[in-house]
Amino acid sequence: MTARRRRTLTRWLLCLAAVVFAGLVGLWQAQAIWDFRRPAVDQSVGPGETAVEEGVSYRLARFAHAPDLPTAPSLRDPSDDSDDLVSALGGAELVLVVLSVERRDPARDPKSVFCDVTLRDPAGRTWRTDGTVDYRVDKPAAVSCTGPVNRTPKVGVPFEVGLVFQVPAAVADQLTVRLRLSGGQERRVLEFRPR
Amino acid sequence: MTRRRWRVGVLPAVGALALVAALTAATPDLTSPPRQWVSLAVGETGTLRDVALRVTEVNQASAVEVRGEPLTSTAVFVVVGMEADVLVAPASFSRVALETRSGDRYDPRPEWISAEPPQTQPGFTVRGTWVFEVPAARVAGARLLVENEPREFDGYDRGLRIDLALDDTTPVEGPVRLADASIRTTQ
Numbered sequence: 001m002t003a004r005r006r007r008t009l010t011r012w013l014l015c016l017a018a019v020v021f022a023g024l025v026g027l028w029q030a031q032a033i034w035d036f037r038r039p040a041v042d043q044s045v046g047p048g049e050t051a052v053e054e055g056v057s058y059r060l061a062r063f064a065h066a067p068d069l070p071t072a073p074s075l076r077d078p079s080d081d082s083d084d085l086v087s088a089l090g091g092a093e094l095v096l097v098v099l100s101v102e103r104r105d106p107a108r109d110p111k112s113v114f115c116d117v118t119l120r121d122p123a124g125r126t127w128r129t130d131g132t133v134d135y136r137v138d139k140p141a142a143v144s145c146t147g148p149v150n151r152t153p154k155v156g157v158p159f160e161v162g163l164v165f166q167v168p169a170a171v172a173d174q175l176t177v178r179l180r181l182s183g184g185q186e187r188r189v190l191e192f193r194p195r
Numbered sequence: 196m197t198r199r200r201w202r203v204g205v206l207p208a209v210g211a212l213a214l215v216a217a218l219t220a221a222t223p224d225l226t227s228p229p230r231q232w233v234s235l236a237v238g239e240t241g242t243l244r245d246v247a248l249r250v251t252e253v254n255q256a257s258a259v260e261v262r263g264e265p266l267t268s269t270a271v272f273v274v275v276g277m278e279a280d281v282l283v284a285p286a287s288f289s290r291v292a293l294e295t296r297s298g299d300r301y302d303p304r305p306e307w308i309s310a311e312p313p314q315t316q317p318g319f320t321v322r323g324t325w326v327f328e329v330p331a332a333r334v335a336g337a338r339l340l341v342e343n344e345p346r347e348f349d350g351y352d353r354g355l356r357i358d359l360a361l362d363d364t365t366p367v368e369g370p371v372r373l374a375d376a377s378i379r380t381t382q
Contacts, residue, residue, distance in 0.1 A: 091380030092319070125317040126284045132313075168318035168380050
């Protein structure tokens with residue numbers, strides 16, 4: 001092969017490498033967008049089972065749904081029985097989710113244990129906590145996996161996280177609980193099956 | 196420089212630069228994410244990722260009631276009634292604006308927060324009202340823009356552009372009273 005041909009070939013190979021590189025960057029971006037929009041479940045957790053991720057364990061301690069749930073004692077009026085229950089909208093139910101969270105690894109910073117909790121039905125619909133009812137229902141005080149306000153969770157001592165959702169009654173029996181974990185080395189998605 | 200070197204080296208570089216210049220000129224203004232707008236009229240339902248939304252009523256008023264007192268304006272209050280079925284994920288209707296013919300955009304006035312649609316979850320239908328304050332000369336032809344919730348990677352998403360059929364009609368004088376937003380279960 002002549003020196004001129006070798007130079008031409010080198011140029012073409014460099015161009016090809018640039019095109020392949022650009023294509024790979026594009027694919028990587030597309031993958032990132034796809035993962036963000038439809039995060040895959042990393043671990044499916046059955047009833048009573050515990051999942052451990054990056055030094056922290058998670059367990060679905062309670063899953064209950066009903067048209068009415070008891071009001072938090074601090075919000076009840078002793079002279080008025082009518083506010084003993086928090087009611088869902090007609091045709092809907094309130095769902096109480098209680099998670100037991102335990103920091104097992106002392107090296108894991110408790111302030112970094114973030115979890116985003118949602119409910120999901122078989123059709124892929126997603127529910128977040130309902131701010132109009134969540135604070136009124138009787139449940140554990142902690143609302144995030146970083147622990148109760150002003151109290152750092154101790155290693156080996158589990159604490160409960162309580163959240164309330166409102167969903168159409170027709171789907172209340174078909175829901176799973178999803179935890180999107182962040183703050184550690186990796187982002188992980190856990191799915192808890194209540195039954 | 197030989198003719199061959201010109202052909203192999205400089206010409207493709209000039210072509211590439213011209214292509215970059217053409218793409219830059221053709222690219223829309225990225226200060227706001229590019230949208231695929233769906234045009235609708237009052238009463239028609241448009242579907243975004245998380246909601247199916249329709250405008251049910253449009254009124255022009257010179258006064259709207261706030262906590263029992265009339266709030267008047269030398270401009271015009273455009274009062275837009277809406278209804279939306281939430282489909283897949285919670286919707287908070289945070290990207291809503293009134294766009295005039297000249298391209299100016301107005302956010303809803305904050306005084307009527309209880310009438311505005313609150314965050315609503317899938318399987319529920321919300322009814323609410325947005326109130327925009329617009330100079331009288333800019334009301335005619337204004338359209339309502341509704342976009343998906345902000346999130347990462349939301350370029351080239353869909354948006355609804357609803358023709359509110361606004362003209363130079365004199366606004367209603369008496370203060371308009373707005374109902375609070377309401378939510379009902381749909382499925």
